Amino acid sequence: MATEAYSGSWQQLIDLAGQGTESAATARMSLASAGGSSNAPADGDLKHTDRPWTTAAGVADALRTSTATAKSNLASAHAGVTADNEGLASAGVLTSVLTSWEDRLRAVRDECGSLAPKLRLVGKDLGERNVKVKSSLQGIDTPSDPREK
Template sequence: MSTAPHSNSWQQLLDMAGPPDPSMALASAGSGGGDLLHTAKPWNDAAGAAHTLRTDTATAKSALTMAHAGLGAGTAGLQSATTLTTVLTSWEDRLTAVHDECGSLEPKLREVARTMGSTDHGVKSSITGYAAPAPADAKDR
């Protein structure tokens, strides 16, 4: 019965390759090696920030629009009123663009968190047998 964790042909190749080069480790794995783990928190935090920004831009646009209500009354012909209306329209367009972009981003960021989590689980499940192979029986099978 073999005590080597690999078949003889694999063990020979590993012996020829020599010890692993520490400089070839993943930076995220740290100096002691270990597992590369995914966490949904940064993705969900980013989605939460997008949601908050979307809400805040809608509130700001509404407040800005209300603050300029009635601007045209009694200011017809004044250049400053025309300029102020142009600036208002520009800001409304910008806030609408940010609002729409954040509305588009939030579900995408949440989907990344879900997808990566299920991918991590699937990969772990698929390699479990390789990481800890079943012990050989008495006939070395």
């Protein structure tokens, strides 16, 4: 295929690749969506913050707390139901439903309690990784414009 069929960006990369490793090493690639939306960085660099991870951890903590409260409220609401309805078929059904909901709420509470610290750790780990990568690249001299030599 003739190189004229490629877009300008692809042609630039093909040209750089053909000029040897020194020129190819200065080629700068960016995310396809960079600068294309309000959420994407305008300079084409991938940015990371721990905010989404810590926010998700906070939501998991809040959900853990609310399910624990709901489980407690549910148990209080059912207190004495079996004794007051002894002999009725519905008493057994109510107890079964209560047990089922308590099990579900317990599972959600436990999962959220396990998930929150993991989410915080991801944010921390990614932030530390960013610092390590940035410091490892400090010694590389690159021109501001990839077409500069």
